[in-house]
Every structure is written in C-alpha cells, then in structure tokens.
Amino acid sequence: MTDNLPSMADADSCLSDSQLEVLRKQYIREGEYVTEQTRFNYAWGLIKSKNRREQTQGVLLLTDIYREVPDRRRECLFYLALGHFKLGNYNDARKFNESLLEFEPNNHQAHALRQEIEDQGYIGMAIVGTVAAVGTIILTSLLKKK
Amino acid sequence: MELLHTFDVSGLASSARHSLTTTSSIVFSPLTVQAVKGDLTGIATLTGLSGMAPHLMASQYLKRATANAQALALTGAIQATPASADQLLSEDIPEAGARVSLFQGFKASYPGHKSGRRGKNHQRRRKNGFGEVGEDDPNKLFSSLLSERERTIKEQVKLQTQKTVIQSELDQIAASIETLQAKQTNLGFKLSKLTEREDDLADTLGDLNDKLASISEGNKTRDGQPLQLEYRDETRDSGTCMHTFYGHDGVVTSLDLNGPYGTLVTASRDNTTRVWDLSTFKCLGQLPGHEDTVECLQLTQHTLVTGSRDNTIRTWNLADLSHNQHSRSPSPTPSDSSYSSNHINGKFTDTDGDDYSRSSREVVTVLDNCWTSTLSGHTGNVTCLYFEDDKLLSGSNDKTIKEWDLETGQCVLTMDLLWAMGTSNSWSDWMTEAQDQSYVGGLQFWQYALCSGTIDGAIRMWDLRTGQSHRTLAGHTGPVTTLQFDDYHVVSGSVDRSVRIWDLRTGAIQEILQYEDPVRSLQFDTSKIIVGSGESLKIYDRVSQQHSYYTGHTNKVESVRFNDSLLVSGGQDSTVRLWSR
Numbered sequence: 001m002t003d004n005l006p007s008m009a010d011a012d013s014c015l016s017d018s019q020l021e022v023l024r025k026q027y028i029r030e031g032e033y034v035t036e037q038t039r040f041n042y043a044w045g046l047i048k049s050k051n052r053r054e055q056t057q058g059v060l061l062l063t064d065i066y067r068e069v070p071d072r073r074r075e076c077l078f079y080l081a082l083g084h085f086k087l088g089n090y091n092d093a094r095k096f097n098e099s100l101l102e103f104e105p106n107n108h109q110a111h112a113l114r115q116e117i118e119d120q121g122y123i124g125m126a127i128v129g130t131v132a133a134v135g136t137i138i139l140t141s142l143l144k145k146k
Numbered sequence: 147m148e149l150l151h152t153f154d155v156s157g158l159a160s161s162a163r164h165s166l167t168t169t170s171s172i173v174f175s176p177l178t179v180q181a182v183k184g185d186l187t188g189i190a191t192l193t194g195l196s197g198m199a200p201h202l203m204a205s206q207y208l209k210r211a212t213a214n215a216q217a218l219a220l221t222g223a224i225q226a227t228p229a230s231a232d233q234l235l236s237e238d239i240p241e242a243g244a245r246v247s248l249f250q251g252f253k254a255s256y257p258g259h260k261s262g263r264r265g266k267n268h269q270r271r272r273k274n275g276f277g278e279v280g281e282d283d284p285n286k287l288f289s290s291l292l293s294e295r296e297r298t299i300k301e302q303v304k305l306q307t308q309k310t311v312i313q314s315e316l317d318q319i320a321a322s323i324e325t326l327q328a329k330q331t332n333l334g335f336k337l338s339k340l341t342e343r344e345d346d347l348a349d350t351l352g353d354l355n356d357k358l359a360s361i362s363e364g365n366k367t368r369d370g371q372p373l374q375l376e377y378r379d380e381t382r383d384s385g386t387c388m389h390t391f392y393g394h395d396g397v398v399t400s401l402d403l404n405g406p407y408g409t410l411v412t413a414s415r416d417n418t419t420r421v422w423d424l425s426t427f428k429c430l431g432q433l434p435g436h437e438d439t440v441e442c443l444q445l446t447q448h449t450l451v452t453g454s455r456d457n458t459i460r461t462w463n464l465a466d467l468s469h470n471q472h473s474r475s476p477s478p479t480p481s482d483s484s485y486s487s488n489h490i491n492g493k494f495t496d497t498d499g500d501d502y503s504r505s506s507r508e509v510v511t512v513l514d515n516c517w518t519s520t521l522s523g524h525t526g527n528v529t530c531l532y533f534e535d536d537k538l539l540s541g542s543n544d545k546t547i548k549e550w551d552l553e554t555g556q557c558v559l560t561m562d563l564l565w566a567m568g569t570s571n572s573w574s575d576w577m578t579e580a581q582d583q584s585y586v587g588g589l590q591f592w593q594y595a596l597c598s599g600t601i602d603g604a605i606r607m608w609d610l611r612t613g614q615s616h617r618t619l620a621g622h623t624g625p626v627t628t629l630q631f632d633d634y635h636v637v638s639g640s641v642d643r644s645v646r647i648w649d650l651r652t653g654a655i656q657e658i659l660q661y662e663d664p665v666r667s668l669q670f671d672t673s674k675i676i677v678g679s680g681e682s683l684k685i686y687d688r689v690s691q692q693h694s695y696y697t698g699h700t701n702k703v704e705s706v707r708f709n710d711s712l713l714v715s716g717g718q719d720s721t722v723r724l725w726s727r
Contacts, residue, residue: 035315035317037248075249091231
C-alpha cells in the first residue's frame with residue numbers, strides 16, 4: 001500500500017518544465033483514445049507543480065478520470081484530496097480524504113493527509129479567531145469614541 | 147452573464163459555517179480570483195468580502211474562467227461544468243481491482259527525474275572507473291557493478307509495470323468490444339424480426355385492400371394473385387366429396403391412410419381410434435388401449451403409431467386386420483356404407499342426420515390383437531410424431547422432442563426445447579395467450595435431419611447425431627401447427643393464418659400464403675399444397691399458382707391427408723370426408 005500512493009513530500013516536489021512538457025505532449029499525442037495511465041501521469045504532473053493554474057488543471061483532469069473510470073475511483077479519491085488540499089479547498093479535501101479512509105482505514109498516506117488538513121484547519125480557525133478578536137476591539141473602541 | 151446570476155443565488159444560499167472555513171482558505175491562499183472548482187460558494191463570499199463592485203469581480207472571474215476553459219481545451223480535457231465534491235462522492239465507488247496502481251504506473255513511465263541524473267553521473271563514473279581500473283582498488287569496481295545491477299533490476303521492474311498497465315487497458319478494450327458486438331447482434335436480430343412483421347402487415351394490408359376493392363366491384367372474377375392471398379369467390383372449384391365417414395362422437399384430431407384402397411385410421415376426441423377400409427368404406431373396428439385422446443398418428447403399410455394425451459405412444463400392427471374383421475364382428479355398420487355416397491357438392495341432406503344418430507348406437511368391434519408395444523417417457527401430451535423404419539421422433543407438451551428406437555422401445559435422445567428456445571429472443575406476447583396450443587406443432591425427419599415447428603413460431607433444424615438445433619427459421623407470428631419438408635422446401639402452417647414456404651438450403655422464405663383462419667394441417671407434394679384451415683379445404687396449385695377450395699365440412703377442418711388420388715379430411719364436425727382430386 002505504501003508503494004501505491006505518493007507521500008506528501010512527493011506531492012510537493014515539482015517536475016521540471018521540460019518533463020511536464022513531455023507528459024503534456026504524450027497526452028495530446030494519444031488524442032481521442034488516450035489511456036488512463038497517460039491522463040493520470042499528466043494530471044499528477046500538473047498537480048505537483050507550484051503554479052496554481054496548473055494545479056487547478058490537474059484537479060480538473062483527475063475529476064474527469066474519477067468520473068469516467070469507475071475502477072480507479074478509490075485511488076482518485078486520494079489524489080483529489082491532495083489536489084484540493086494544495087489548492088486550499090480544505091473542505092473538499094477533507095471530504096475526499098474521509099471517504100478514502102472509510103474504504104481503507106489503514107492507509108498511511110491518507111492518515112498523513114488528514115493530519116495536514118486538520119492542521120490547516122486549526123491554523124485557519126486560529127487566524128480567523130484573532131481577526132475577529134481584533135475586529136471587535138476596533139469596533140468597540142470606535143463606538144466608545146462616539 | 148449567466149455565470150453572474152448563479153453566483154448571486156449561491157452566495158445567498160451559503161451557510162455561516164461554510165463562509166467561515168472558506169473565508170480563511172481564501173484569505174490565506176494566494177489571493178487570486180481563479181475558478182476554483184468545487185467551491186462556488188467560496189467565490190460568492192469572496193465577492194461579498196472584497197466589497198468591490200461584484201460584477202467587476204465576476205467579470206474578471208468570467209474572463210479567467212473562459213481562459214481556463216480554453217487552456218483546458220488545448221490540453222484536451224472535456225470539462226463542461228464544475229462538479230461539487232458531494233456530487234462526485236455520491237457516485238458509486240467499486241472495489242479496486244488487483245492491478246497496478248496509477249502511481250506505480252507513473253513511476254514506471256517516469257522513474258524520475260532523479261534517477262536519470264543519477265544515471266548520467268553513473269555513466270561518467272563508470273567511464274572513469276574503467277579508465278582507472280588498474281589504479282583504483284577493486285572495491286570501487288565491485289560497488290559500481292553492484293549499483294549498475296540494481297539499476298538494471300529497477301529497469302526490469304519498471305518495464306514489467308508498464309507492460310501490466312498496457313495489458314489491463316487492452317483487456318478493458320476487449321471487454322467493451324464484446325459487449326458492443328453482443329449489442330450489435332441483438333439489434334440486428336430485432337431488426338430482422340421487425341422487417342418480417344412489416345412484411346406480414348403489408349400482406350394483410352394487401353388483403354384488406356383487395357377485400358374492399360372486390361366488395362365495391364361486385365362480382366367481377368379475378369385471378370388469385372400469387373403472393374399474399376385469399377382464395378376469394380373466384381375459382382369456385384368445389385371438389386367432389388366422395389364419401390363421408392360418420393361414427394366419431396368428437397372432433398377428429400388426426401388421421402392417416404396407406405393407399406387409395408387400403409386402410410384409413412382416424413382418431414378423435416371421443417377417445418376412440420377407428421380403422422376403416424377404403425375399398426368397402428366400412429369401419430373395421432376400434433383400437434383400445436390409450437387412456438386419453440390420441441392427438442397424432444401415422445400409418446405405413448402395416449404399422450400404425452399413435453401418440454396420445456396420456457403421455458404414451460403405442461405401436462400397432464394392422465396386417466391381420468381383415469381376418470379379424472371376418473371372424474369377429476357380427477355388427478352391421480349401416481351408417482358408413484349406404485348413405486352419403488353421392489354427394490356432389492358436399493351438401494347435407496336430411497337422411498344424413500338420421501344416419502348420424504344411428505351410427506352412434508352401433509356396436510363397433512374392438513381390435514384387441516393389434517397392439518404391439520407402448521413407449522412411455524414423455525411427461526406431457528404427445529402432440530406430434532413421425533416415424534420411418536425403426537426410428538420414431540415425437541414432440542410433446544413436456545417441452546421436449548424424443549427419439550425412440552422402435553425395435554427396443556427405448557428413448558435414445560431427448561432434445562430440450564426450452565433450452566433451444568431460451569437462446570433466442572422469440573418469446574412474444576402470443577405465447578401467453580396460446581395456452582391450448584401444442585408445444586410442438588409438427589415435426590418430420592429424414593435420416594439425421596429433423597425439422598420441428600414449435601409454439602414460439604420458429605422452425606428449427608436439428609442434427610440427430612448431436613441433438614443440437616443448428617438453424618432456426620423465424621417468421622411465423624403464431625404457434626406452428628403443422629410442417630412438412632421435401633428435398634427443396636419446408637412448408638409450415640401456423641395459427642397466424644399463414645402458410646410459409648421456405649427454401650430448405652438457404653432458409654429464405656419463398657412464398658407466404660395468407661388465409662382467413664388459423665392453419666391446422668397441411669400436406670404438399672410437387673404439384674399442390676392442401677391446407678386445412680377454417681371450414682373448407684384449401685388447395686393451392688403450385689404450378690399454376692391458383693387457389694381453390696373444397697367445401698363440405700360444417701365446422702373447422704382439423705386434419706388433412708392425401709395419398710395418390712385420394713384426399714381425406716377430418717374436422718370438428720366429427721366427420722371424416724373423402725374427396726376426389
């Protein structure tokens with residue numbers, strides 16, 4: 001199982017431009033009858049990149065694979081979770097990840113991803129909390145002045 | 147512009163919880179107005195949050211969205227509408243097959259970017275190693291060889307996974323090709339059935355047109371047209387009914403004769419089987435033994451085989467009949483001989499009525515010495531049979547056709563009709579209505595080739611050596627009730643009121659004769675086809691393609707048989723009539 005899914009570090013490592021270009025060329029070359037492996041390769045390459053635009057493209061491609069190939073759906077859950085996580089859609093990422101954990105409760109990478117998502121969630125909550133606190137302080141001070 | 151409207155609606159609909167998490171995610175992720183799939187509500191709050199003129203933001207979004215779409219189009223992704231995570235998750239997620247995972251495939255095709263570089267370094271090192279082999283210590287060479295071995299092993303594994311990936315894709319494609327082909331054959335079959343139905347409808351339409359035309363035109367005589375027809379009022383060729391046999395008390399189910407001046411055997415629903423002498427027109431007696439009506443029988447020179455509703459088949463020897471007759475029966479059989487000899491156009495006279503009542507009181511001899519054997523094995527009515535020499539084939543309502551050896555009296559082969567019918571989709575609505583029809587309407591065989599007509603309207607050819615049906619002629623839209631074949635043609639009649647003539651070698655329909663009533667029985671030779679349907683006998687002259695008919699029976703004709711110049715028919719009016727050709 002550990003071999004079947006990438007680690008979080010791998011998800012952050014970026015492919016070089018030329019490598020991504022190779023994947024893209026292969027994807028286009030196969031045209032209408034593109035194999036699922038090629039699609040995945042390209043989508044995964046896109047998700048790994050630092051560019052947000054490319055990440056979104058990758059997620060869109062993966063969703064296509066999810067929809068069209070029922071056999072691969074379980075794997076795609078993980079990649080979709082990763083992709084959404086990188087994009088910042090923590091909600092969706094969590095949903096996909098939870099769904100994957102339902103099927104495979106012993107999955108390493110899924111647990112690791114869940115941890116990361118929750119951390120982000122906490123950070124987000126904390127920041128919102130401070131923003132709210134600061135906001136109320138400012139408001140009360142304004143009102144007091146008035 | 148449409149996109150704008152949807153945003154407003156979704157913005158209004160968003161819940162507080164949603165806005166909290168999405169706000170944080172929007173604030174702390176690189177702030178762009180990118181089309182983030184899966185979180186429309188997030189975008190809505192963003193437009194609200196920013197406080198800027200919403201339509202400005204939305205239009206920017208729109209531009210980016212279309213740009214994105216174009217980019218996607220370039221890369222070939224077919225994404226029309228964004229789908230939410232919930233929608234995706236609601237789809238069925240099947241068990242993952244034991245195959246190479248996508249990631250493994252990825253690694254196999256692009257083992258990285260790092261190992262490539264490593265490879266280059268390795269190359270250089272190897273070169274160096276070889277150049278300096280004499281000076282460096284042997285350990286270095288050993289380790290470099292080891293690492294090279296590892297590399298080749300990894301290459302191997304990589305190739306293996308690549309192969310498995312491609313193999314699984316090929317399997318998927320093969321499976322889908324199979325399903326598509328099955329679909330194709332299915333639809334092709336349906337199409338052919340529909341074209342058949344269409345032809346039949348065209349025929350009936352032609353009939354109706356003719357009827358209307360003839361009614362409006364009055365008494366104009368017209369020739370019967372070859373295909374699709376109706377014998378109609380023209381060609382009133384009433385045959386002469388030479389003789390009528392009275393004696394049965396019920397519908398005459400079947401009959402057979404062995405020569406124009408030989409013996410005639412008839413069976414009826416009054417549970418009797420009678421033997422008549424055709425030279426004296428006398429009833430020679432009754433054959434006892436069957437516990438229920440005899441549905442079918444066949445007579446050769448001296449052997450008679452009968453199949454009955456009591457699920458058995460009996461064989462009889464009629465060779466010594468005339469002797470029995472003389473020694474035993476004292477009973478005069480006045481009804482048969484005296485009257486009815488001179489019916490020119492088959493009309494009844496009053497005297498006939500008297501005869502009929504008298505005949506029912508007559509004493510008929512019981513021919514005890516004729517029975518030779520009983521073949522049991524069927525579990526349903528035996529509805530049709532055919533025998534030649536020592537081989538007998540019988541069809542029954544237990545949905546099987548059995549082959550018997552007449553010498554040993556054993557069943558040697560059983561052919562399951564349900565199985566043969568199940569493989570084709572010929573089950574139709576009429577089958578549920580046809581409860582009183584025989585499962586196997588007619589059969590005939592020659593050496594190893596058997597031809598059967600069944601309740602599903604299909605005519606099947608079987609090979610008796612394998613017991614399998616190798617061909618089906620579809621076309622009838624009702625149960626097949628009678629069937630005969632010769633060297634060139636198969637002729638079948640059915641409840642759907644048609645008689646079809648098929649070419650034996652190609653299986654194509656040569657002609658369809660349309661009648662007004664269900665066809666119950668037929669026999670043909672090279673010059674004519676005699677069809678029993680409705681109250682009159684229909685004669686179709688194959689040479690001149692003319693139809694004619696013989697009237698006489700007062701009720702439906704159930705069975706017809708001819709031999710040389712003599713034609714015999716039995717009907718639901720309990721009479722058996724002889725006609726001259």
